[in-house]
Amino acid sequence: MIKAQNLIRDFGPRRAVDGVSFEVGKGTVLGFLGPNGAGKTTTIRMVSGFLPPSSGTVFVKGIDVAVDPVSAQKSIGYMPETTPLYEDMTVSGFLKFIAEVRGFSGAERNSRVDRAIERCFLGPVRNQGIDTLSKGYRQRTCLAQTLLHDPDILLLDEPTEGLDPNQKQVVREMIREMASERVVMLSTHVLEEVEAICTRAIIISGGKVVADDTPARLKTRSTKYNAVTLRAEGGGVAETLGKLPAVEKVQVLEDGRVVVFPKAGKSIAAEILATAQEKKWTVSDIKVDEGRLDDVFRQITATEDTKKKEAA
Amino acid sequence: MNEAAQHVMAVAKREWRAYFDSPVAYVFIIIFLMLAGFFTFSLAQFYEAGQADLSGFFQWHPWLYMILVPAVAMRLWAEERRSGTIELLFTVSVTPLQALLGKFIAAWLFMLLALVLTFTVPFTAIYLGSPDGGTIFSGYLGSGLLAGAYIAAGMFTSALTRNQVISFILAVVIGLFLILAGYPPVTDLLSRWAPMWLVDGVASFSFMPHYEALQRGVIDLRDLAYFASVIVFMLFATQVVLKNKVSR
Numbered sequence: 001m002i003k004a005q006n007l008i009r010d011f012g013p014r015r016a017v018d019g020v021s022f023e024v025g026k027g028t029v030l031g032f033l034g035p036n037g038a039g040k041t042t043t044i045r046m047v048s049g050f051l052p053p054s055s056g057t058v059f060v061k062g063i064d065v066a067v068d069p070v071s072a073q074k075s076i077g078y079m080p081e082t083t084p085l086y087e088d089m090t091v092s093g094f095l096k097f098i099a100e101v102r103g104f105s106g107a108e109r110n111s112r113v114d115r116a117i118e119r120c121f122l123g124p125v126r127n128q129g130i131d132t133l134s135k136g137y138r139q140r141t142c143l144a145q146t147l148l149h150d151p152d153i154l155l156l157d158e159p160t161e162g163l164d165p166n167q168k169q170v171v172r173e174m175i176r177e178m179a180s181e182r183v184v185m186l187s188t189h190v191l192e193e194v195e196a197i198c199t200r201a202i203i204i205s206g207g208k209v210v211a212d213d214t215p216a217r218l219k220t221r222s223t224k225y226n227a228v229t230l231r232a233e234g235g236g237v238a239e240t241l242g243k244l245p246a247v248e249k250v251q252v253l254e255d256g257r258v259v260v261f262p263k264a265g266k267s268i269a270a271e272i273l274a275t276a277q278e279k280k281w282t283v284s285d286i287k288v289d290e291g292r293l294d295d296v297f298r299q300i301t302a303t304e305d306t307k308k309k310e311a312a
Numbered sequence: 313m314n315e316a317a318q319h320v321m322a323v324a325k326r327e328w329r330a331y332f333d334s335p336v337a338y339v340f341i342i343i344f345l346m347l348a349g350f351f352t353f354s355l356a357q358f359y360e361a362g363q364a365d366l367s368g369f370f371q372w373h374p375w376l377y378m379i380l381v382p383a384v385a386m387r388l389w390a391e392e393r394r395s396g397t398i399e400l401l402f403t404v405s406v407t408p409l410q411a412l413l414g415k416f417i418a419a420w421l422f423m424l425l426a427l428v429l430t431f432t433v434p435f436t437a438i439y440l441g442s443p444d445g446g447t448i449f450s451g452y453l454g455s456g457l458l459a460g461a462y463i464a465a466g467m468f469t470s471a472l473t474r475n476q477v478i479s480f481i482l483a484v485v486i487g488l489f490l491i492l493a494g495y496p497p498v499t500d501l502l503s504r505w506a507p508m509w510l511v512d513g514v515a516s517f518s519f520m521p522h523y524e525a526l527q528r529g530v531i532d533l534r535d536l537a538y539f540a541s542v543i544v545f546m547l548f549a550t551q552v553v554l555k556n557k558v559s560r
């Protein structure tokens with residue numbers, strides 16, 4: 001439903017987005033990750049039709065967004081990063097305005113507003129002035145605004161930023177539930193969120209896509225993926241394990257535990273267990289690392305940074 | 313109602329409410345009425361002149377509008393840009409043209425409301441004598457169109473910047489130019505050293521000759537067309553600015 005082809009956006013001499021391409025279909029929750037200033041917001045703005053790309057094209061349901069933003073926006077609900085709202089209105093007044101602009105009037109408008117208020121738990125503040133809302137409620141009001149016209153595509157720029165843990169959970173549930181029939185594209189810095197709801201993750205850094213995969217497969221890129229941490233008593237544990245053919249390196253932690261890193265793509269848990277039995281070690285604790293998205297994120301984006309430093 | 317009209321209406325309604333949900337509308341209307349009354353009754357010596365003629369009332373409107381209309385128009389776009397709501401407005405299927413028409417209509421209607429509330433002045437004139445109804449009508453028509461032209465200019469300067477103060481000052485300067493370009497003392501001064509065609513050229517931009525014709529009770533299509541073209545030009549310029557500068 002969204003197809004971005006080689007998007008480039010320059011701000012003066014600075015290239016904020018540098019050749020981003022991706023394609024997403026129905027049922028996808030796409031997580032957009034990257035360090036600050038990577039170009040996530042800029043990319044999402046280009047998809048939303050707010051910011052024209054310097055070059056490249058975005059198609060939303062086959063419509064070129066730069067050519068016909070108005071039609072494209074009919075299928076898009078967009079929540080900007082800064083959660084801009086009309087401060088002088090009340091929550092329900094604001095939602096009514098957006099509903100009207102979205103083409104609903106009378107009873108239809110009111111029922112859509114009520115439903116959005118209900119879904120985003122805005123009941124307690126529906127008649128409160130937006131200028132007096134807390135950050136979390138502003139966030140939810142802005143989210144509610146995206147749902148009014150039942151769009152096929154949701155673009156959410158850091159949707160759970162500033163929400164309390166309960167609300168984070170609620171919003172994640174909501175996103176997951178809505179995604180089956182739609183496309184949700186969200187940016188976030190919360191990696192657990194990506195694991196929890198995203199079916200696909202794109203990491204961008206310096207305006208370029210540096211990884212594009214499912215969260216599960218991304219995790220396997222971690223050097224810690226399938227690493228085995230164990231506490232074993234016996235002679236020369238570290239040395240023995242270090243000699244196993246599938247082992248990359250062994251690290252002894254301060255508390256005496258041993259971390260065994262496998263060579264890329266290898267799984268070593270079974271072998272380690274067999275060795276332990278053979279050598280009659282007493283193993284009191286053993287754990288296989290699943291890899292952490294944090295580590296992958298850091299691995300990928302840090303190398304980008306160092307590359308930049310080298311270039312400079 | 314077709315879709316474009318619905319968008320324009322929705323935006324206009326929002327803007328209209330924004331005036332009245334804040335003290336702006338009331339403060340503005342009170343000040344406008346007070347100043348209009350002050351100029352008319354004390355400076356123009358409405359009573360003393362002893363004639364039931366409203367020229368002392370209408371002649372001050374260009375100056376009043378020059379200061380007050382930019383105050384009404386300055387927030388129209390500057391505020392949207394400062395607070396970032398422009399990003400919302402332009403991602404909910406509203407085109408810049410629809411949005412600016414909505415805002416223009418709301419601000420203009422607001423000015424017209426303030427103008428209508430000066431009805432006591434013509435009533436006083438009627439009480440004092442028997443003014444010409446047609447002249448009163450064409451005077452109001454001219455004043456209403458003038459207000460529209462100022463709003464359009466103020467909206468244009470509002471789109472240029474995120475800063476309301478800058479928007480206000482620019483709008484006052486444009487207003488001043490449009491008044492003075494055709495103001496006899498200025499054109500006289502100008503004609504001493506500038507060639508006549510230049511003086512006329514500059515003067516033809518001015519509100520004044522067109523406004524004065526309407527004040528005298530002469531409704532000429534060319535004068536109406538002048539105001540319409542100022543409005544259309546300013547709205548068009550606003551649209552160009554919005555299309556090129558929305559992305560901050």
Ligand SMILES: Nc1ncnc2c1ncn2[C@@H]1O[C@H](COP(=O)(O)OP(=O)(O)OP(=O)(O)O)[C@@H](O)[C@H]1O
Nearest residue numbers: 011016034035036037038039040041042043559560
């Ligand atoms: N309007 C603008 N004018 C100039 N530079 C801009 C503008 N908008 C963004 N940039 C620059 O483009 C780059 C990418 O910004 P962007 O907001 O897309 O980053 P981001 O990935 O969303 O970051 P964050 O995680 O902090 O939200 C940054 O270097 C930023 O300074």
Ligand SMILES: [Mg+2]
Nearest residue numbers: 040041042081
């Ligand atoms: Mg961002």
